Amino acid sequence: MNTEQVLLKLRESIREPKGVLALTGLLGTSSAWLIARLLKSVNHPILWVTSLQKEAEQIVSDLSFFSDCPVFLYPCHDSLPFVPLLPSTDTISQRISTLYRLATEEGPAVAVAPAQALAELTVPPEVLLNHVEYLQKGEEVDREKLLKWLIDSGYESCAIVQSRGEFSIRGSLLDIFPPITTRPVRIDFFGDFVEEMRLFDPLTQRSAEDLNELVLLPCNELIFSRSMYEAIHEKLVKRAAEYNLSARRVHEILQQMEARRLVEGHEALLPLFYSKPASVLDYTPQHTPILIDRPEEVDPALENFRKGAEQTYETAFGEHRVFSPLDSLILDSEQLAKRINGHTCWLFQDINLYGSLLESSNITSLVQQLTKNTGFSVGPAHPNIQELEIKSGRPDLTLIPGGAKKGKDFVGLALDRLKDWIEAGERIVLVVPGRRQSRRMMELLSYHEIVSDEAAGPTMLSAPLTSDPVEPGLNICTGELSSGFVLPGEAYIVITEEELLGSRTRRTRGSGREKATVSDLVFEDLRPGQPIVHRDHGVGLYKGLVMIETGGVPGEFLFLEYRGGDKLYLPVDRLGLVQKYIGIEGRTLRLDRLGSSSWQLTKKKVRKDIYEIAHELVDLYASRKVSKGFEFSPPDAMFQQFEASFPYEETRDQAASIEEVLSDMQESRPMDRLICGDVGYGKTEVAMRAVFKAVEDGKQVAVLVPTTLLAEQHERTFMQRFQRYPVTVEALSRLKTRQRQREILAGISHGRVDIIIGTHRLLQPDVKFKDLGLLIVDEEHRFGVKHKERLKRLKQTVDCLTLTATPIPRTLQLSLLGIRDLSVINTPPRERIPVKTFMAEFDDSLIKEAIEREVSRGGQVFFVHNRIKGLYRLAEHIQRLTPDARIEVIHGQMNPTELEEIMIRFVRGDIDCLMCTTIIESGIDIPSANTTIINRADKLGLADLYQLRGRVGRAGEQAYAYLLIPRISEIGKESIKRLKAIMELSVSGGGFRLAMQDLQIRGAGNILGVSQSGSIAEVGYELYLELLQRAIEEFKGFPQKDEIDPEVNLGIPAFIPEEYIPDVEQRLFLYRRMARLEDSEKDADFSLELRDRFGPMPEETTSLLKVMGIKRTLRLLNVVRLDRSFSDNKERIVLSFGPEGPPNRAGLLEAVQKNRDWRLLPDDRLIIFPEFIEGAVDSLAGIRQTLQVLVKKATKI
Incomplete structure (x- = not known):
């Protein structure tokens, strides 16, 4: 038919x-x-x-x-x-x-x-459909009744709504993320009337699209109500005896129900409810x-x-x-x-x-x-x-006479088959994932003299064939399709790029959203009792936010405690002076004492060490500028063919990195580029493009990795990617026999080996290249000092590309511009399937089911228990639960060779479940490991949990992470909050940015080759990097001044009231962001954001925003302090300049002469009388206007 x-x-x-x-x-x-x-x-x-x-x-x-x-x-x-x-x-x-x-x-x-x-x-349908709330713009709503409905329907109250099933009430605003919408919704009430409804971005919390109506559905299949609760209570008690249910278990279930929480194993409760x-x-x-x-x-x-x-x-x-x-x-x-x-x-x-x-x-x-x-x-x-x-088939391009063997042009043979179809009058639709690949495909087809048209869109394929707009010939269409098909009797073929260019792993679609910058998120995870660094006073402990009244004016202050119980109260407008302390793991933290000189001596010593590093970096840059290397040719048709065989559409950052690398390779000076990006973000493909270009131009390539395990992984990856080209790939490591090593060495010296992958073995004197043109180094910071010296000599004559999975702060990226060529891949791949994450109490049946399910689908399991003591005993227990699973144990105190042998067996699939501490290195890619079980997850930090979870979910399979805890009642609220954050964490979530903060700061030292753990421990990573950044800028010829954080005493309340934003962490985070606003445009945008998220700003918050603007102006004037007072109803301002005085003393004197009331005192204090502005609503308008006039005069050189 x-x-x-x-x-x-x-x-x-x-x-x-x-x-x-x-x-x-x-x-x-x-x-x-x-x-x-x-x-x-x-x-x-x-x-x-x-x-x-x-x-x-x-x-x-x-x-x-x-x-x-x-x-x-x-x-x-x-x-x-x-x-x-x-x-x-x-x-x-x-x-x-x-x-x-x-x-x-x-x-x-x-x-x-x-x-x-x-x-x-x-x-049941009648229960669900009777428990739906419909909201319309302009209608009256009983808000108390709506709040009760939300709680009964399984919604959870929180400070910031980012995940489904959450709601937050702030004054007239209700944020909610119901099941049926793609994004959370912000409802703005005027009294009891719905004034506005807007979708908002869970990452930025900013409103987007307006809504006129909204359907609210329950977030729980067990829908609660007080009348039902009593009936369920009765049924539960009745059945307790029948099923030997303990009184404690009955009590726990009733407690969870009363709190309207999701219940473990909730399926068992359905017959009690309905x-x-x-x-x-x-x-x-x-x-x-x-x-x-x-x-x-x-x-x-x-x-x-x-x-x-x-x-x-x-x-x-x-x-x-x-x-x-x-x-x-x-x-x-x-x-x-x-x-x-x-x-x-x-x-x-x-x-x-x-x-x-x-x-x-x-x-x-x-x-x-x-x-x-x-x-x-x-x-x-x-x-x-x-x-x-129905007669249908698959578009089979593999039935080519002789097949596509190595050394033959596979793509060319497949395209010949495509030509045959076109000549036979077939109507062909070629589906490619995105616009970039569509353009690339058209270029490839054009090179092979195949005519194609870009189709309008996928829905055209659904039209009846009799009126189908697809004409005979080849049409390219963008979209996601798992495979194609053929209708032989109807001359109709749909084919995917995958089927045309070769088999590859399929992945599902994802958001592909970019990671946001994290520089303003230093404080988001700061908890009372954690260390903090004050630029002038050193390392202390953050004790919380406190309200204090000074001179009759209330204000909010950071409470810091130093050695000996010394206390410091820091006004919130001076948050620029403090940073979260992140030090070296395992180092004992030493608090500073207020008023002592030790902190200044510490900073002086660290600055000296930093200047040595900065000097070395700048010297390296200077020597590279005069070196001569090989100029590689621009990309040609063969390169485009290799490019077209990449399985996925490149992310924006990935495409930019490839362009930068190819451009560098065409320069006469040797390339020395660093590629930064998380595991799975596409660094290896950037390297592959460079490798292909080098081999195509007749050069050899060396790929240097820090471990045997990574060497084996890269060997497998490179052989798979180059399998259809006449390219010889070899690996040199201790896993090869001596005879095989000799053969490979001979192949390298005679030029028979095109790509050689290896550990530091490649740096030994007996490795002689015939014509080395490109060096790829993976995680350079993990090599020893001697190996790095050998690398330095190699880099002087050949192009070098260094890959690292460690992210670095944006500010340091900017400082390194011109010193080290840097490409940053911040855009996650669209195809990643989010890891499903669960929190559960330690339970044998759960662990057994999780391991057996993963093993039954051919996968592997990480079981993390971060205490060596008890690890083997736990492994024996797990072995008894799952007798057929192959289980091994590794930890950091093992012999390195033994540890690596076990890891190699795990990567090869010879181990089903790896019991381990947090030692597993994040750079290893094990696609078959798609379940991780983390015991005592409540004892780990958010960044650690993020990294551990990130070791699964790198293939097309759905991955699972189980966060095991003791009884919920036994762990603190902070631990529960942290675990919920990791459960809700996604690439596009704010929590992700928070987890990346530690990684960025810790990673920067590695990327720079910095081994000064002592200096870092003394001042903390962030201040260390700030000092390093300043030193680099100075060596580049840009003098750096000490940054001023002016003290402003205006005698007005300037803070965020608790009634406006009750959540302490949110206030702290917003204070930090305010301190980093750069100009009035950013002020206005921030003000709009606050109004959007929290409602109209109270006067105190408006004043704080203005104070931050005044402080920016004072920095331009080099003013360290502003005092405001009133005398005879006249406003008077005293400005105290820093040690260097005003930036332009002559201009300042001219301004003073023009304003006879102004006085410049011998101690460099300036007394001014702000201009009175008639009818100004802003009480600080006169000050701001007068300071702007002063800036024009006193900063002009």
Whole structure:
């Protein structure tokens, strides 16, 4: 049958449901294309069922490419039922959102669900739909009632809303992140009326798009109310005896319910809440078609889910954690079939397997249950199934005579096949991921003399073929598509760039948002009791923010404590004087004493050490300017071909870095460029482009890495990337036999080896290159002093590219401009799947399920326990829980060779679970390690947790992180807050920037080759880097003055009132940001942000913002202090200049002469009388205007 005939049959089956319709022959993404076509002519939603969640997510992506109709995922829970794990708010929100939309969506739409989600029970439709709040702009709302609804519906109150299920109330503003919106919403009330509703960015907290109406859905499948609570209490107590439930457990459940919190293993509570829990099938309107994709895989998936649920139920039953029979908690195939009957049911398959499915002895088969007693009869073979077949195939470019072997032009051969299709009159659509790749593809095709047109967009592919705008020939279309398909009888081919240029890993789409700068986030994680550095007084302890009244004027102060109990109260407008102290791990912190000279002596000593480093850096720059190197040729067609075979679209930063590297290589002086970027951000591909260009121009390349493990990883990566080109890649390390090493050395000296990868072994005298042109160094700071000296000599004659996964502060990047060429990749890859993160109490059944699930899908597990004492005992316990898992232990006190041997075995897949401390190096890429379990996560800092979690989730698989804690009641609120932050952490989240702060500051020293841990420990990383930055600028010929932080005494309250922003951390963070505002434009923008986020600014906060502006002006004048007083109702200002006096004394004297009331005293104090401005609302307007006049006179040289 052709596609039009199949579509006709599908439409008929919707109008007149008669049973099961089976369609075979759907290969590639032809099923998504077919349904997208169908959506144009039906007015019903469709429920599409897959075997696994990963497939469901892929279907959502493919359907979204072909159709602009609503497509949404109904996910399964993140773990098997009855595992003591807090459910993910994101998953719950997505489930509830899809249920609501499925029940209320009018017109064509598709919900896609994995088999497990179909069998999981949830809130009944009548309960959910009766528990929805609708808000409209301009309507009156009972705010007290709305607040109660939010709490009953599972929303959690917080200071800043960044994740789903959170809300925050600040005066007239309500911030909320409901399940159904893509971003959080800010509701601005005028009294009880909804004045405005706006979506806002969770990262910047700034408002964006206006809304006229809003649907608020619950964030919990267990919807609470006081009347229900009493009924549930009664049921729970009744069943406690029946299921041997302890009184303590009953009390804990009731406490969690009363607090309206998500409950671990909440599925077990559903029958207590609802007499008839529902399935997603109960939300589908009448005549909704149920599409079961590859039923031969859906059946085993349902069976596996059932078996897993039975096991976890048995464990939970033994631990007294369930209080209902299993059949009342999840559905089996027979129950599912009963709920599907009455709907049109479609079975989609690649090939016809229905006979084997129906004749199977498996009585739990969903297909058997669906076709049993339907009364539908079409033919004698399978009387209860109407069978249709469509002719489709895959766009196979691999069937090239002789195949694509090494040494042949694989892309050229594939493009020849493309030409054959074009000449045969086929209509071809080539799908590429983005605009940049589209342009690159068109250039490649043009080079091979293939004509192409850039298509308008993906939705055109859904038009009926009879009126399809795609003409014969090749059309390029941008979008995300997992694979293509061929309709042989209809001369129609859809092909992806992946299929054209070769197989590669697929990844799902992500946000691809850029990391924000972190320079203004120093204080965001500052807690009372943590160390802080005052520029003038040294290291003390931050004790909190306190309100103090001085001279009858209230103000907020930082309370700092020094050695001997000395106390310092710092006004909030002087936060520029302090920095969070970040020192060297393992070093004992020594507090300074107020008034002592030791701090000044310490700074003097550190400055001396820093000047030596700065001098060395500048000398290196000078010598590089006069060196001569090899000028590489510009990129050509062969390079473009290599470029086109890159699996993903480059991020903006990555593309810029590649351009900078290629430009450097074409210069006559040797390149010495540093590429900074987090693991997985694409540094290696930047290096690959440089390597290809060097090899293409006949030069050899050496890739130097610090460990054998990294050498093996890079060898694998380079061989895979260059497999289709006549390039010889070798690796030299202790893992090679002596004989093999001799062969490789001979190959290097005779030029037979193009790319050699190795550890410091490459720096030994017996390694002689025939014609080395490029040196790639990975993590240079990890090499020893002798190795670095050898590297220095190499760098003088060949191009060098250094890679590091350690980020550095933006300010230091700017200072290094002109001294060391620097490329920073700050944009995360769009394709990364966020790691699903859970917090749970230590539980054997949870650990067993997490490890066995990962191992069963061919993956590996990190189990982090950050105490060597007890690590082996814990490993034995885990081995007893999972007897089939291969478990090994590593820690920092092991012999380095033994440790590396175990890591190599882990990377090769010979170990299933690695029990370790936090020693695992972050540069290692282990795509198969996609579960990490962190024991006593409450004992680790946010940055440590971020790094540990970042070691999984680097492949296309969904990764999981489990943060294990003792009983929640046993750990502090701060620990809970930190763990929640890491659970909510995403690339685009503010918490991510916070976690990066420590990494940036710690990493800067490494990048510079700084080994002065003593100096760093004495003054803290941030001040150390600030001093280094100043020293570099001075050696570059830019004199640096000591930065002034003027003291301003205006006699007016200037602070952020607690009533305006109650959260202390937020106030501290905003104070810091205010102190760093650079000009009046930034002031105005910051003021708008405060009004947007917190409502109209109180007078005290407005005054503080003006004070910060005055301080900027005072710095220009070199004024260290301003005092304001009134005499005879006349305002008087006294300005005290710094030791260097005013910047332009002659100009100042001229200004004083013109204003006869002004006085310049011998001690360099200036008395001025600000100009009175008639009708000025701003009480500081006169001061600001007078200071501006003074700036024009006294700063002009």
